[in-house]
Amino acid sequence: MPLSNNKVADDGTACEANTPEEGKTMVDSLIKVVACHRHLASCVGGSTDSPHLRQELRQTRERAQKLTLSCRQHLTSRLRDKGLPEAERKDAELLWVAFSSSLELFYADMCKVFNMGNNFSLANTCALVQTGMQGDTHEVAARALSLPDLQHEGTGAQSDSVERQELSQLEQEMTQVDRTIEDMELKVNVLRWTVEARGPQNGELVSTDSASLTLMAGDEEAPGGTAERSQIFMIMVICGVAAVAVGISLSVIFLA
Amino acid sequence: MTIRNVHDCGQRHRPRVACLKKVEALVLEMQDPTSGVKSQTQRLVITTIPHALTGEDVVAWIAKRFNVDAAEGCAIGTMMVAFGYIYPLRDHKRLILKSDASLYRFQTPYFWPAQQWPVEDTDYAIYLAKRNIRKNGVLELHEQEQYNNLHKWLNHKWDFIVMQAKEQYRAGKERKKPDRVVFDCQERAYWVVHRPPPGSVSAMDLGLLRLIDPNQEESETSDYFRRIIIFTEQCIMRPRVKSSVSLGANPWLTDDPAYWDLNSLTIDNPTRMRVERWTFSFGELLSDPRGRDGFRLFLKKEFSSENLAFWEACEAVKWGTASTIHEKAQQIYKTFLARGAPRWINIDGKTMEVTVRGLKHPHRYVLDAAQTHIYMLMKKDKYGRYLKSPVYMDYQRRATDPEAHNFTETQLAQNAKNRRPSLSPIILRQQEEEQQAKLEASGPVDLTQVMSKLDKRNMLKEGQK
Numbered sequence: 001m002p003l004s005n006n007k008v009a010d011d012g013t014a015c016e017a018n019t020p021e022e023g024k025t026m027v028d029s030l031i032k033v034v035a036c037h038r039h040l041a042s043c044v045g046g047s048t049d050s051p052h053l054r055q056e057l058r059q060t061r062e063r064a065q066k067l068t069l070s071c072r073q074h075l076t077s078r079l080r081d082k083g084l085p086e087a088e089r090k091d092a093e094l095l096w097v098a099f100s101s102s103l104e105l106f107y108a109d110m111c112k113v114f115n116m117g118n119n120f121s122l123a124n125t126c127a128l129v130q131t132g133m134q135g136d137t138h139e140v141a142a143r144a145l146s147l148p149d150l151q152h153e154g155t156g157a158q159s160d161s162v163e164r165q166e167l168s169q170l171e172q173e174m175t176q177v178d179r180t181i182e183d184m185e186l187k188v189n190v191l192r193w194t195v196e197a198r199g200p201q202n203g204e205l206v207s208t209d210s211a212s213l214t215l216m217a218g219d220e221e222a223p224g225g226t227a228e229r230s231q232i233f234m235i236m237v238i239c240g241v242a243a244v245a246v247g248i249s250l251s252v253i254f255l256a
Numbered sequence: 257m258t259i260r261n262v263h264d265c266g267q268r269h270r271p272r273v274a275c276l277k278k279v280e281a282l283v284l285e286m287q288d289p290t291s292g293v294k295s296q297t298q299r300l301v302i303t304t305i306p307h308a309l310t311g312e313d314v315v316a317w318i319a320k321r322f323n324v325d326a327a328e329g330c331a332i333g334t335m336m337v338a339f340g341y342i343y344p345l346r347d348h349k350r351l352i353l354k355s356d357a358s359l360y361r362f363q364t365p366y367f368w369p370a371q372q373w374p375v376e377d378t379d380y381a382i383y384l385a386k387r388n389i390r391k392n393g394v395l396e397l398h399e400q401e402q403y404n405n406l407h408k409w410l411n412h413k414w415d416f417i418v419m420q421a422k423e424q425y426r427a428g429k430e431r432k433k434p435d436r437v438v439f440d441c442q443e444r445a446y447w448v449v450h451r452p453p454p455g456s457v458s459a460m461d462l463g464l465l466r467l468i469d470p471n472q473e474e475s476e477t478s479d480y481f482r483r484i485i486i487f488t489e490q491c492i493m494r495p496r497v498k499s500s501v502s503l504g505a506n507p508w509l510t511d512d513p514a515y516w517d518l519n520s521l522t523i524d525n526p527t528r529m530r531v532e533r534w535t536f537s538f539g540e541l542l543s544d545p546r547g548r549d550g551f552r553l554f555l556k557k558e559f560s561s562e563n564l565a566f567w568e569a570c571e572a573v574k575w576g577t578a579s580t581i582h583e584k585a586q587q588i589y590k591t592f593l594a595r596g597a598p599r600w601i602n603i604d605g606k607t608m609e610v611t612v613r614g615l616k617h618p619h620r621y622v623l624d625a626a627q628t629h630i631y632m633l634m635k636k637d638k639y640g641r642y643l644k645s646p647v648y649m650d651y652q653r654r655a656t657d658p659e660a661h662n663f664t665e666t667q668l669a670q671n672a673k674n675r676r677p678s679l680s681p682i683i684l685r686q687q688e689e690e691q692q693a694k695l696e697a698s699g700p701v702d703l704t705q706v707m708s709k710l711d712k713r714n715m716l717k718e719g720q721k
Binding site: 032 | 288362364438
């Protein structure tokens with residue numbers, strides 16, 4: 001699809017996406033980044049809170065902002081294009097709803113991070129809540145930034161003034177996102193009751209990851225350890241029976 | 257877009273916010289490595305997760321910190337669990353603090369209850385979708401219902417919700433196994449607090465929404481004083497009789513439906529409190545349908561049931577639909593007021609004249625004068641006699657005295673599980689109407705019939721003579 005008419009003023013960043021597929025990819029990446037940001041935000045104030053975490057949060061936020069800008073340009077230009085065919089308009093509207101919903105989640109998470117950042121200063125590590133988390137969140141941040149690995153720059157320590165600077169910057173970004181949401185509402189007229197979801201209600205199984213389920217389920221039964229041990233015992237019994245069956249069949253073949 | 261203007265109707269000014277801040281300060285105190293609560297490791301099959309607390313440690317710490325006894329400490333701890341600052345690792349649906357070796361853990365600050373951000377339905381939908389994606393069919397009944405409801409109302413964002421759920425799930429898989437377990441527990445605990453299963457008491461229940469901000473200073477205009485005057489006048493007008501007879505098991509605390517059954521409309525033996533209430537005033541007797549039934553029985557024996565029937569018919573006109581007024585008024589005239597009517601009521605000439613004149617152009621209150629006359633008649637004459645009559649004495653004798661409950665903990669839990677909704681009001685209304693029809697069909701004492709029977713008897717007697 002050729003470059004759409006430049007009715008919308010260019011915001012200064014390069015307009016990357018022109019095709020609907022690229023638009024969908026951008027919105028999908030934004031959703032992914034928002035999901036990762038949520039995981040990172042849930043660690044703030046907990047036992048894994050560290051300057052690294054704050055840095056990862058900042059990097060994730062920057063990426064989200066970039067994606068926001070390009071998505072917004074793309075969608076605004078497409079939806080204000082009067083000559084858009086009906087099917088493509090529906091697609092664009094779906095994308096628009098997804099985009100504004102992810103922005104809202106992102107905004108809520110930023111508010112929470114800002115609030116928690118005010119309450120939990122990294123200088124005072126014994127006030128951090130012991131939540132039981134141990135590992136770090138490098139992989140999550142790497143996923144958000146679409147990098148195979150995450151390099152950490154600088155030392156671990158972070159002074160008070162740097163923290164305050166970060167928080168004020170976070171506040172600015174929050175107001176920016178807020179304004180983006182409002183602008184989107186005003187500039188583009190998408191009637192939400194006309195937008196219909198396409199996909200299935202439940203979504204297919206991503207994977208049968210029952211490992212953490214069993215860990216949690218084992219937790220629920222009264223003597224959790226013995227339940228797990230009985231499961232292992234059952235597995236061993238079944239293996240033994242299978243081995244015996246194989247042995248018998250082999251001997252039958254041998255003798256026959 | 258979700259509507260972001262939070263119309264919390266002054267809820268942010270409610271004392272709960274101050275309470276949450278205090279609990280947060282307490283939780284932060286508990287984290288201190290030297291003077292805080294001792295933490296242990298939770299051993300699962302392959303992994304160990306640190307920072308688990310036992311209930312008894314928490315209770316002991318609280319008791320020492322506030323210098324209170326263990327029961328009070330347990331109550332404070334239960335409040336912390338109910339708000340969601342600490343969550344149980346076993347039996348995650350019951351938000352209480354057990355002062356034994358059962359394990360608990362602190363909730364991460366991201367999931368702490370906060371007054372300024374309402375808990376979004378979108379987030380709940382994403383959480384349920386995530387659980388559904390992981391393992392189909394793991395949602396409980398109430399969660400399934402809410403999921404379907406959310407699917408209906410958030411349909412426009414459903415693609416986004418499913419995709420966000422998948423992405424959050426995939427991002428979660430990037431973490432290490434013990435952290436994944438901890439995060440799942442945290443999220444689950446958060447939603448148990450904020451979307452409690454039905455039948456459980458929720459600490460996040462803010463009560464009735466207030467339309468005004470209670471901390472706002474109100475300017476003392478004349479309107480303000482007028483409202484105060486009306487309010488105090490109404491207070492004075494209310495009957496101040498209170499009886500202290502036992503009420504039985506409180507259904508809101510014990511989930512025992514006996515209270516509703518005992519006070520229903522069709523019960524044979526009303527409770528003692530109800531029977532006593534009929535002695536307070538005639539209005540009380542008439543406003544209780546059961547009382548009215550008893551009164552009707554008494555009047556039937558005295559052959560003056562037409563008074564009560566007339567009064568009830570007038571009430572029907574007053575409260576009925578406007579289209580039926582004309583018809584009902586005509587019916588009443590034919591049955592009660594006309595000369596030689598089957599159930600003729602005895603009202604004085606002037607009232608009769610006024611009523612008949614009004615019936616030419618009937619309106620809702622056309623029978624008001626006659627109704628008041630009959631009401632006063634019943635009150636002055638029949639009511640006193642009723643209270644001394646054998647019918648009423650019988651009620652007093654048969655009255656039940658419900659006792660307070662003595663349910664055990666397990667019985668209470670069982671009652672909570674067996675809670676069922678009562679009969680639909682539609683069905684109750686149908687039952688009422690059926691009863692009404694039966695009453696009418698069973699033949700009110702028709703004066704002409706009675707007169708004719710009396711005549712027949714007289715004739716027989718004369719014949720015998």
